[in-house]
Amino acid sequence: MPPISPPAVSTLSREDGIPKYQIDLSLPPEERYLLLAKDFSTRMQEVVPLFDEVLETLVSSAILRRLLHFLARIFLWRLYSSEETRELKGIARAANIDLYYLVALNVALDGLLGCTSGGVVVKPSWGKEREERMMHFRTLDWGMDRLRGLVVVLEFVRSADDPDVVVARSVTYAGFLGVLTGVRENLSISLNFRGSHACSTISLRFHQLLVLLGLQPPTATRLRTALLCPKPVLSLLTLATNLSSTKTSPCYIILCDSIETVIIQKDLTHGTKRCSNQFVACTNHDQYDERGADDDVKSNLYPKANLAGMEIVLEESEERYSCIRDKWTRYAQKKAGKQKTEWLAVGEKTLKNWVQEYPIMNECTNFACLLDPKMGQIRWLERGWVVSDSDGDDGS
Numbered sequence: 298m299p300p301i302s303p304p305a306v307s308t309l310s311r312e313d314g315i316p317k318y319q320i321d322l323s324l325p326p327e328e329r330y331l332l333l334a335k336d337f338s339t340r341m342q343e344v345v346p347l348f349d350e351v352l353e354t355l356v357s358s359a360i361l362r363r364l365l366h367f368l369a370r371i372f373l374w375r376l377y378s379s380e381e382t383r384e385l386k387g388i389a390r391a392a393n394i395d396l397y398y399l400v401a402l403n404v405a406l407d408g409l410l411g412c413t414s415g416g417v418v419v420k421p422s423w424g425k426e427r428e429e430r431m432m433h434f435r436t437l438d439w440g441m442d443r444l445r446g447l448v449v450v451l452e453f454v455r456s457a458d459d460p461d462v463v464v465a466r467s468v469t470y471a472g473f474l475g476v477l478t479g480v481r482e483n484l485s486i487s488l489n490f491r492g493s494h495a496c497s498t499i500s501l502r503f504h505q506l507l508v509l510l511g512l513q514p515p516t517a518t519r520l521r522t523a524l525l526c527p528k529p530v531l532s533l534l535t536l537a538t539n540l541s542s543t544k545t546s547p548c549y550i551i552l553c554d555s556i557e558t559v560i561i562q563k564d565l566t567h568g569t570k571r572c573s574n575q576f577v578a579c580t581n582h583d584q585y586d587e588r589g590a591d592d593d594v595k596s597n598l599y600p601k602a603n604l605a606g607m608e609i610v611l612e613e614s615e616e617r618y619s620c621i622r623d624k625w626t627r628y629a630q631k632k633a634g635k636q637k638t639e640w641l642a643v644g645e646k647t648l649k650n651w652v653q654e655y656p657i658m659n660e661c662t663n664f665a666c667l668l669d670p671k672m673g674q675i676r677w678l679e680r681g682w683v684v685s686d687s688d689g690d691d692g693s
Contacts, residue, residue: 315448315449315450315468315664315678315680316449316450317449317450317451317452318332318333318449318450318451318452319451319452319453319454320333320451320452320453320454321455321456321460322453322454322455322464322525323454323456323457323458324456325383326380326381326383326384326387327384327386327387328387329384329387330384330387330388331387331391333388333449333471334387334388334390334391334392334471334472335391335392337392337447337449337471337472338391338392338393338394340446340447340471341392341394341447341471342392343443343446344444344447345394345395345398347443347444348401349362350441351405369397369401370395370397372509372510373396373397373400373401373404373509373510373511374396374397374400374511375400375511376400376403376404376474376511376514376515377508377511377512377513377515377518378514378518381403381474381475381518381521382511384474385399385400385403385472385474388472392472394472399472400511402470402472402473403472403473403474403475403515403517404509404511404515405509406473406477406517411438411439411440411490411580411581411610411613411614411661412436412437412438412488412489412490412580412581413435413436413438413489413578413579413617413618413621413652413657414433414434414435414436414487414489414549414551414560414578414579415433415434415551415558415560415576415577415578415621416431416432416433416434416551416553416557416558416573416577417431417432417434417575417576417625417643417648418430418432418574418575418576418641418642418643419431419432419642419643419645419648420642420644420645421645421669421676422644422645422646424672426671426672429642430555430669430671431553431554431555431556431557431558431574431670432555432645432648432667432668432669432670432676433480433487433551433553433558433667433668433669433670434648434651434652434665434666434667434668435468435478435487435551435666435667435668436652436657436658436662436664436665436666436681437468437477437478437662437663437665438659438661438662438663438681439661439663440661444663445663445664445680445681447470447471447472448468448469448470448663448664448680449468449469449470449471450466450467450468450675451466451467451468451469452466453465453466453467453525463673464481464525464527465479465480465481465524465525465673466480466481466673466674466675467479467480467524468664468666468675468678473517474517474518474521475515475516475517475520475521476488476517476521476523476524477517478666478668479520479521479524480524480668480669480670480673480674480675481524481530481670481673482530482670482671482672482673483530483554483555483670483671483673484524484530484533484536484553484554484670485552485553485554485668485669485670486520486523486524486550486551486552487550487668488516488517488520488548488549488550489548489549489550489551489579489580489581490548490549490581491547491548491549491562491563491581491582491583492581492582492607492610492611492614493547493582493583493607493611494547494564495564496547496565496566500565501546501547501565504546504565505546508546513544515546516546516548516563519540519543519545520550523536523540530554532554533552533553533554533556533557533559536552537550537552537559537561537570537572538570540552540561540563540568541561541563541567541568541570542566542567544565544566545563545565546563546565547563547564548563549561549562549563549579549581550563550568551579553668553670554670555669555670555671556574557572557573557574558572558573558574559571559572560572560577560579560584562583562584571584575641576629576641578618578621578622578625580614580615580617580618581610581611581614582611582614582615582618584618613656616656617656617657617659620654620656620657621651621652621657624654625643628641628643628647629641645667645676645677648667649667649677652665652667653665653679658681658682659681659682660682661681662681663680664678664679664680664681665677665678665679665681666678666679
């Protein structure tokens with residue numbers, strides 16, 4: 298594979314910070330996102346044309362696209378969760394956006410994201426808790442720049458219990474209600490798109506149709522349930538086992554509890570797990586544990602592409618995975634001459650530098666972050682690159 302080069306001109310966008318909103322789960326669902334929806338109404342309306350852009354890539358006929366718009370208005374009126382449907386209706390009214398656009402965003406977004414996620418043992422550079430522990434690194438990529446302006450941080454509280462206690466945090470898009478990236482004490486979660494599947498294509502498309510119509514929950518809704526559950530967090534293995542057997546579209550689910558990180562390679566009705574207490578990573582193509590699968594479900598031997606044109610996506614995924622894996626390998630080799638019992642903790646600044654390097658962070662990255670499940674915190678968060686059309690040097 299030829300050497301990877303970053304874009305000719307790219308800079309990190311620091312023109313504004315990523316806004317933070319408090320979401321009170323004790324309020325009626327229709328009222329929880331009102332402030333966010335009003336603040337982001339203009340930006341959300343600017344993103345509406347993305348619906349047409351996606352349709353144009355899938356459907357060449359203008360007449361058929363108009364028909365699909367008509368059908369969307371009729372059938373895309375709800376999500377599987379009645380709670381999320383009520384939340385979404387409140388957002389649609391406050392932002393003055395047709396509900397079906399927001400439904401489409403919520404049921405389609407988690408299946409079209411390119412991402413890099415994983416866990417690595419880190420030596421924290423600040424905070425009260427300085428002991429070495431696993432942290433969860435994450436980039437989220439999407440090839441449509443307008444979504445970058447919708448990135449927000451949500452802090453969930455339950456004012457009826459204690460308004461000062463943040464029960465969970467999420468990095469997401471304004472108008473999106475599921476969990477793509479989230480953290481609470483003793484659990485961090487991220488969701489990666491999977492570019493292939495082993496199940497029947499007909500079964501997969503039928504499941505996706507049920508999700509689109511609100512008759513099955515999207516994967517991000519299932520992860521929201523795990524993140525916002527008022528009960529104590531399940532053990533990592535129990536949660537991973539439960540999610541592995543849950544019906545979802547093919548994806549990768551990354552879980553971390555600060556002691557261990559588990560990556561679930563999900564197919565429609567089953568999943569395989571690989572885990573580590575030092576380093577493990579995942580992008581958008583299948584990885585096989587060198588020790589063999591630890592499930593009773595066999596690995597994908599003949600995966601099929603989810604969508605046409607996946608070859609480029611999978612090639613870029615392999616490049617990102619190789620980059621982050623090689624950084625860890627070189628780091629571990631440097632430590633190899635020391636005592637074997639020494640914990641291979643990476644400096645927090647070093648990990649940030651790894652994540653910021655091309656192609657892990659690239660022209661499609663909407664944000665990059667570092668999650669600390671030990672404390673339930675977002676340790677670091679940064680917007681992605683903005684690629685300039687003018688000539689110049691790489692400013693990253």
